[in-house]
Amino acid sequence: MWQLYQFPLCPFTRKVRTLLNEKDVGYQLMRENPWERRDAFIDMNPAGQTPVMTDNERGVVLVDSMAICEYFEETVERVAMINGTAANRAEIRRLVSWFDTHFYRDVTQPLLDERMIKRIAHRMAPDASRLREAMKSAVGHLDYIDFLLDHRKWIAGSTISLADLAAAAQISVADYLGGIDWAGHALTKSWYSAFKSRRSFRPLLAERISGIEPPSYYENPDF
């Protein structure tokens, strides 16, 4: 059995979990707060980040969310999420990197820092100007997703792919933390509404961080 080290609002873990759920790969959740920098966790991953997956029977440790996704794409054929021609696959990987790097840096990371880590690790108030900046960036990112969905059925092309999973993972964390204004983004909203109903993704929306409540519409596909 795979063990998956994570915390409920880790966007990279959400991408991996949705992929594992799509592929029907079983795993056991292990709670890890990477900001505590637990020694045994740093030994597994010197980068100190979630997710990390281990399988003691196989003697395998997997680190880095994209390396984990590529591993399961290679080893579990069912439901390919890096699919299509080599050029399609390059476009999927470009967009996964876009959400993992740019959306995370501009939107998810400041929201997590200000609204979660400051609260639970440091008992500090959030920096209002950094929050405003993140929410402004979120509007720009949703504009870009609208642009992509104006040309395509899914984010990277005509079929669902890891790019959709990566986007939904980041958005779901930002939305939990009140960082997404859905007004004016009809295409992204309709795409995300369909995503919320997926069997692979719905369970993630039911999880809570104690002391931080998501908006009332959070789990509702009709929002």
Next chain:
Amino acid sequence: MWQLYQFPLCPFTRKVRTLLNEKDVGYQLMRENPWERRDAFIDMNPAGQTPVMTDNERGVVLVDSMAICEYFEETVERVAMINGTAANRAEIRRLVSWFDTHFYRDVTQPLLDERMIKRIAHRMAPDASRLREAMKSAVGHLDYIDFLLDHRKWIAGSTISLADLAAAAQISVADYLGGIDWAGHALTKSWYSAFKSRRSFRPLLAERISGIEPPSYYENPDF
């Protein structure tokens, strides 16, 4: 013919170029200074980063250095650089991400900002404390590479892989900018010395940014 948009000290482009050279894939270099944010370049890559590759005959645009490497791994069989078992491949991808993300953020990016971009784009003096911090981080990173090479012939295992290319790419830029102190890192030095002699990598060491000279030993495999 592929066209590759880049500037001489872009570490991500150096990783891609070494891979293309190993695989004997031809390409034409197109000079791009991403900090100028040229409109036509932003249209190709909204992330505004090098490298970008285009092939007008094929009608393909490739963006994101890891997506580019995966594309050529998939389409050009010769000299596989993401090789071995699925677990080996995961370890290669973990380490590529380590160098692309952590080494870059801690070492290469501050050196590029302070010693190159401030000079050529802003005509400003570098921030000495940020440079000291980057050089201190470089020591920690070389300690980690020494640790890896104490267990393995190459950075990710028993054969050369994309992890070596990613590490050498970052190190070669940091070394050009005077950020690497080679004393006390015998294993990394011996690995890099061998790397400097590779036909795929040597041409990169001959390139110069006008007005910024590398250390005198820069191209010498015996340093």
